[in-house]
Amino acid sequence: MNVVEPALDGQTGLMAQSCDHALAASVATEAGAMLVEIRERMFNAGAGTWEVRDTGDMEAHRLIMNRLSEARPGDAILSEEGRDDHGRLSAERVWIVDPLDGTREYSEPGRSDWAVHVALVEGGIPTAGAVALPAVGQTLCTDPEPSLPAASGGRPRIVVSRSRPPAAAIIVAQALDAELMTLGSAGAKAMAVVLGMADIYAHSGGQYEWDNCAPVAVARAAGLHASRCDGSELEYNFADPWLPDVLICRREFAADSLEALRKVIEGEA
Known part of the structure; x- marks a missing residue:
């Protein structure tokens, strides 16, 4: 079977600026750090899992919306936790974000398999993005791009x-x-x-x-x-x-x- 790979940014004529990559990474990292602090503080205070989850979700949403709106006032934003403004459908640049991906895992003390997503879409194609893994202190982004490890061998x-x-x-x-x-x-x-x-x-x-x-x-x-x-x-x-x-x-x-x-x-x- 011949695999046709999706077009990359340079092949579509779309290209995020270096500052867009940096913005995605910094916003995802900042929201992630806040989520770590909220979870630790609230659990230490005896809060329940639902309260921790909902507080983290909404506070991360507010932070991301504020940072992106300040830095890119002309861009549209689609957030899982926000009201959908269909004006984004005619926008040239749209940020698509998940303030807290994995609310179930976030609300379980000690789990690290949750994330923060921040991506820029141009012409329907993601051209910049970052995924923060806050519980392990790591953010992976589109520039500098991650270095893919060598194949491990053995069963996939x-x-x-x-x-x-x-x-x-x-x-x-x-x-x-x-x-x-x-x-x-x-x-x-x-x-x-x-x-x-x-x-x-x-x-x-x-x-x-x-x-x-x-x-x-x-x-x-x-x-x-x-x-x-x-x-x-x-x-x-x-x-x-x-x-x-x-x-x-x-x-x-x-x-x-x-x-x-x-x-x-x-x-x-």
């Missing part, structure tokens, strides 16, 4: 949710004789591939644009394959921000993963 590793693995992951795991490993948020799972902890992140069953926009931007910057499960382009900033599926993986596993998924999609398996 597919990262899935702690609950029921999605159908896409099971299909790919069976086709590639891969082993499953569990993590929490979408950002944490995608960054596990970027960091070399896993090889493939295949998700079906639906996400929203803010769930994978920044992870896709960072994954592509690292040299990974990122597409829909049928191999088509991942596009963003639609009126309905629902995205059915995503595949992020090392390039050496892209063709076989897409072939396995294609057979099921076309009813051949």
Whole structure:
């Protein structure tokens, strides 16, 4: 199967400025640091998990909205926690953010598999982005791009949710004789591939644009394959921000993963 890779920024004529990459990284990092402080302080004060989760979510949203609005007053913003202004649909530049990806994990003391997503979209394509992993003090961004570790060898590793693995992951795991490993948020799972902890992140069953926009931007910057499960382009900033599926993986596993998924999609398996 020939894999057609999605166009990169330079091939679309779109190019984020260096300051956009830096802004995404700094805003994600600052929001993440605040979330760490909120969680520790509130749990120490005896707050319940729901209170910690909701407070962190809204405070991170406010911080990100304020920072982006101040730095880029002419840009539109789509945030999971904000009111959707459909004026963004005609905007040239749209920031798509998830202030707290993995609220369940965040609200469990000691868990580190949650994230903060900040991405810039131009013409439907992510051109800059950052994913902060605050509990481990790490932010991965599009510039400087992450350095992808060498392949580990052995059986491919597919990262899935702690609950029921999605159908896409099971299909790919069976086709590639891969082993499953569990993590929490979408950002944490995608960054596990970027960091070399896993090889493939295949998700079906639906996400929203803010769930994978920044992870896709960072994954592509690292040299990974990122597409829909049928191999088509991942596009963003639609009126309905629902995205059915995503595949992020090392390039050496892209063709076989897409072939396995294609057979099921076309009813051949």
